[in-house]
Structure formats: structure tokens, C-alpha cells
Amino acid sequence: MLIQNPFAVKDQGHLNQVLVVGRVTAAPTVRELPSGDRLVSWRIGVARPEDPRRPGHRLDSLTLISFEDALIDRVRDHGVGEVLRVTGALRRRIWRGPHGVRSILEVEVTTVELEREAER
Template identity: 50%
Template sequence: MPKLSSTSAPATPVPAQEPLPDVGGDSQRSEPRSGWRPHDDAGHRNEVVLAGRVTAEPAVRELPSGTHLVTWRISVIRPAADQRPNQPADPITCVSFHPSIEDATRGWRIGDLVQVSGALRRRFWRSPNGSSSVIEVEARNAQRVTAAGSGHTAREPDHQPK
């Protein structure tokens, strides 16, 4: 997995990496990965790490079950080689059901540099036009790295569900 880099965020050490397990087939591909353990014998993996600027402040919604859902959006700049005309960055919606992340994101403002890790999730619902879906990052960890407008790194502790 390639290491994320940002000119405004401090470098993060990369843990020791190990090759993917051989899961059969003709592929002799071996990719490095860090600290990951397979969820099943097939070696499936759903892991996302993002660093970007907040473009939609966190909003909390109470679901009919009583659970709180916090939703926010970040913009992640693409490397120069991957940028398309009129799309230098990718807007990514993040969600979480964890109260600790709801608390951690409460003070986030547009322009804050944040780091989020979690998994991609596809959510489905029925609309007047038929079935709809969206792919979001379901956050397990979230932290503000730098507050908007401040020139210094204000790294807060990781907020992980207990």
C-alpha cells in the first residue's frame, strides 16, 4: 500500500511490512502491507487511510434506532500525475457510529487538515426514483492534524472506539 504524503502534515513512520498470503491462482504477485491480519482464508481486506481538508463540517443525525450517525466530507488532493482537468482533488464522504468519533469531530471546521482511517462501505436505500446507493468511508479512527488557518501542527490524540 503506498504511503500517504502531504506537505502540510508531518511524516508518519511506516511499520514493518509483510507480503500478502498466497491465495492460489496464477498470480505470483506479492504486495507489502503493514500490521494487517486477514479477515478470512481468502485474504480479503477493506482498509482506508485518508488525509485531507474538511469541506463539509461534521453533522450528527439521530437514527430511528436511537444511534447517532456523524457525517462529514473531506477533500484529498490527487498527486500531480493523477490529476484530471477540473478535478485536482477527490471529495470523500466519511461517516461513523462511534460516540468517541462524534466527540472528536465536534470542533472540526472547514479547512482543518484531518486524518481518517476505516473501511469503504456501500449503503443502499429506496428513493422515489428507485434504488440508490453511495460509497462512504466508515471511520474507525479520526483526528485533526492541523486547524484551519493555523500554521502549526496541532495533532490531537487518535479517537478510537472503546
């Protein structure tokens, strides 16, 4: 199933589309940027399939962000341990800091749905 993506560049045949289902490992935090825009950021862990050549439980940790006010208000109450289904696009953010040029790869979220409550 192909999800309609606002980040697709149709005239060039490019598509940046992500679908991830994982457990929240860092609760959403909202901060205001110098521009006045709000940004929500949180992390999820996504289990990798078992690989007999690499024993042990393996997990990918992903940073999720959104600048959309409606989405910020929806996700700010999600807690650690909940399983979320997220769609969006990969973004590389680059900035200059006190230790030089830094970058991070994030998922800019367009939709989020609760798959499962946190286990108690």
C-alpha cells in the same frame, strides 16, 4: 505500515482498509436514525497528484461516517479547513427512496487525528 483493521476478514484473506489525509470541506453533522443510533457524517477533499496530461487542480471529495459514540463526540467540533488523518473501511450504502434505488460509497471511520489547524 499496516494499521490493524477491525474490518479485516482474516480467514478469507480479505482486507478493507483506508488511510486518507485531507481537508474538511463540510463540517460534521450528527443525526439520530430511526433505530436510535447516532451517525456523524462529514466530507473531506483529498488533492490528487499533478498529472501533466490533465492540467488543473484536481480533488477527490469523500464522505466520512461513523456510528461510534466516542468518535462522534470527538469529530463533531472539527471545522472546515482543518486537515485530518483518517483510517477506516469503504462501505457502500444502498437504500430505496422516492427516486428509486440509490447508493453511495463512504469511508466508515475508525480513527481520526488532527494533522493541521485550518488556515485563517
